[in-house]
Amino acid sequence: MNWTLLRGTLHQHRTSIFWFAFGLVSYSWMMTWFYPQLGGTQYADMVESLPPEMLAIFGGTEVSFASLGGYFQTEYLGLMWIIIVASALMIFAARAFAGEIAEGTMEFVLTQPVSRVKVAVTRAVALIGYALVLAVSSFAPIKIFGPKYDIDLSWGTFWQLFAFGMLFMLAIGGLALLLSSMFRGGGKPGGIAAGVLFLMWIADLVANVSEVAEVLDPVNLVTYWQPGRIINGDPVADAAWWLYGILAAVTLVGSVVIFSRRDVA
Amino acid sequence: MDAISTRGLTKYYGRTRGVEDLTMCVPEGAVYGFLGPNGAGKTTTIRCLLGMLKPTAGTSDVLGERITLDGATLRRRIGYVAGEVKLYDRETGHWHLDYVAGFRGSKGVLTKDLLDRFDFDPSKKVKELSKGNKQKLALILGMAHDPELLILDEPTSGLDPLNQEAVYSVIDERVAAGRTVFLSSHVLSEVERVCDRVGIIRSGRLVAEEGVKALLGKRLREIEVTFAEPVDPGFLDAVPGIDKVLAVSDTVLSARAKGDVVDAVIKRIAERRVADLRIQQASLEDVFLEYYRAADGDEAHVRAEGGEAR
Numbered sequence: 221m222n223w224t225l226l227r228g229t230l231h232q233h234r235t236s237i238f239w240f241a242f243g244l245v246s247y248s249w250m251m252t253w254f255y256p257q258l259g260g261t262q263y264a265d266m267v268e269s270l271p272p273e274m275l276a277i278f279g280g281t282e283v284s285f286a287s288l289g290g291y292f293q294t295e296y297l298g299l300m301w302i303i304i305v306a307s308a309l310m311i312f313a314a315r316a317f318a319g320e321i322a323e324g325t326m327e328f329v330l331t332q333p334v335s336r337v338k339v340a341v342t343r344a345v346a347l348i349g350y351a352l353v354l355a356v357s358s359f360a361p362i363k364i365f366g367p368k369y370d371i372d373l374s375w376g377t378f379w380q381l382f383a384f385g386m387l388f389m390l391a392i393g394g395l396a397l398l399l400s401s402m403f404r405g406g407g408k409p410g411g412i413a414a415g416v417l418f419l420m421w422i423a424d425l426v427a428n429v430s431e432v433a434e435v436l437d438p439v440n441l442v443t444y445w446q447p448g449r450i451i452n453g454d455p456v457a458d459a460a461w462w463l464y465g466i467l468a469a470v471t472l473v474g475s476v477v478i479f480s481r482r483d484v485a
Numbered sequence: 486m487d488a489i490s491t492r493g494l495t496k497y498y499g500r501t502r503g504v505e506d507l508t509m510c511v512p513e514g515a516v517y518g519f520l521g522p523n524g525a526g527k528t529t530t531i532r533c534l535l536g537m538l539k540p541t542a543g544t545s546d547v548l549g550e551r552i553t554l555d556g557a558t559l560r561r562r563i564g565y566v567a568g569e570v571k572l573y574d575r576e577t578g579h580w581h582l583d584y585v586a587g588f589r590g591s592k593g594v595l596t597k598d599l600l601d602r603f604d605f606d607p608s609k610k611v612k613e614l615s616k617g618n619k620q621k622l623a624l625i626l627g628m629a630h631d632p633e634l635l636i637l638d639e640p641t642s643g644l645d646p647l648n649q650e651a652v653y654s655v656i657d658e659r660v661a662a663g664r665t666v667f668l669s670s671h672v673l674s675e676v677e678r679v680c681d682r683v684g685i686i687r688s689g690r691l692v693a694e695e696g697v698k699a700l701l702g703k704r705l706r707e708i709e710v711t712f713a714e715p716v717d718p719g720f721l722d723a724v725p726g727i728d729k730v731l732a733v734s735d736t737v738l739s740a741r742a743k744g745d746v747v748d749a750v751i752k753r754i755a756e757r758r759v760a761d762l763r764i765q766q767a768s769l770e771d772v773f774l775e776y777y778r779a780a781d782g783d784e785a786h787v788r789a790e791g792g793e794a795r
Contacts, residue, residue, distance in 0.1 A: 222588070223587075224584065224587030224588050225588075227587075228584050228587075231576075231580075232573060232575070232576070323571060324567070324569065324571025325571050325572065325573055327532075327537060327567060327571060328567075328571060328572060330535070330536075330537055330560075331535060331560060331563070331565040331627075332560065332585060332588035332589070333557045333558065333560045333561035333588055333589060334557055334560075334588055335555045335556075335557040336554055336555045337555060338557070480554065480555065481539075481554065482539075483537065483538045483539055484537045484538070485532050485537055485538055
């Protein structure tokens with residue numbers, strides 16, 4: 221890894237990192253603040269009475285909205301949070317290789333005495349750092365502000381949620397980084413990664429009304445994303461940890477290998 | 486030792502030719518001009534030399550090291566200035582200087598000198614700079630570390646004549662200090678001004694390689710003879726190597742002489758009373774265009790005259 225490149229990479233993304241982090245902190249704090257008004261009330265009964273297909277849109281089929289985990293999953297983490305963090309990471313990853321190659325700035329970097337492997341590893345580390353910032357911004361406000369609004373998230377639950385969220389983000393970000401290492405121009409890798417995630421979301425939605433789409437469940441990142449279960453103190457499937465972990469590792473290593481062997485021009 | 490040597494260097498982008506079977510040597514301490522029009526393969530060659538492109542075939546050595554895609558230690562000894570400057574728009578000149586210093590371990594020894602000579606203000610963001618000022622920043626970033634080999638891809642693009650001259654004088658100084666310069670350009674006056682050897686690339690192939698002085702001295706001359714009495718317009722046709730004879734008037738003939746034909750021309754025109762004679766070396770531009778006018782079938786002819794095209 222190269223510290224100069226790491227500092228430079230994070231510096232160039234400082235504005236987007238700040239705004240995405242600020243947005244997530246505000247959103248998480250707002251959802252924590254709203255919990256006493258919305259959770260466990262008539263509103264909860266209304267949400268519970270919605271057809272499962274509609275609840276599935278917000279990722280709320282596995283946990284009851286009346287529970288703390290169900291509230292956060294349905295109102296925040298099941299859909300809006302995915303859109304926010306996926307956008308942030310895909311924009312970052314798409315620019316990391318493909319975007320900079322198209323803009324010509326990668327040529328400037330590669331004329332400096334730094335190896336291709338170090339450039340690629342540093343960009344992967346920067347992506348991990350970005351995911352860390354997003355994870356802290358997403359989950360720390362729930363832990364910090366929670367007690368004021370009758371939310372008691374134990375440290376064990378918090379760290380489990382944090383780790384699960386990190387792996388989910390790295391799986392998505394890693395996929396975008398892998399695509400970025402293959403293309404020239406940030407549009408394609410960002411678009412393909414977003415398209416893949418959207419198809420997974422659609423497949424998860426369809427799987428709630430049709431068994432045909434359930435065939436994709438074992439590899440569907442969205443289906444396995446059940447942070448509400450963790451918040452409620454229930455375990456998530458081991459396969460979820462494995463799927464996210466393996467996908468993150470393979471895509472991050474793959475992006476380093478591909479970038480270190482490709483033409484940069 | 487050669488600062489740059491390539492053997493059969495070939496790069497195809499799919500089916501599109503970038504550069505083909507390029508074999509050339511640039512001796513240490515030389516200022517080598519790499520001439521060719523847009524699309525001839527100059528930038529592809531440079532990117533192969535910098536390890537940004539993986540050659541389809543052939544090998545390249547720079548400063549005694551074989552080029553690989555991961556040659557970080559070698560790039561410490563090379564300075565590169567791109568033809569089309571691409572820097573981080575939202576960052577300042579200072580930021581870029583610090584960024585490069587971070588990679589190289591220290592600020593470049595020539596940084597202050599170059600900032601002064603190019604009269605460049607590094608406090609502005611790149612997006613606020615004119616094309617010429619971006620080019621100045623790229624030159625400072627590429628040359629500040631006094632690299633052993635400077636690879637310059639059309640380095641004076643967008644610069645005013647004063648700053649162009651500043652670039653030439655920096656090049657002269659670095660060469661005097663024992664550095665090597667590889668200058669890709671299609672600005673022939675620039676090559677004529679700073680280079681001592683030139684390679685001409687056409688359609689991805691090196692078609693000629695020669696010393697600039699020899700190229701200018703041997704190749705083409707523009708001849709204009711004013712006779713004291715009217716002469717036949719075909720009076721010079723019989724002289725070997727003379728072509729494009731133009732009868733400006735019944736007493737004035739102009740022609741282009743190719744090769745060592747001055748003696749034959751003098752002897753021929755001495756058969757009549759001469760009022761005036763002007764023999765002018767053709768510019769490198771004329772020489773260059775002569776190469777490019779030649780059809781592919783004429784390449785052998787050009788090579789034979791050009792000496793050691795490889």
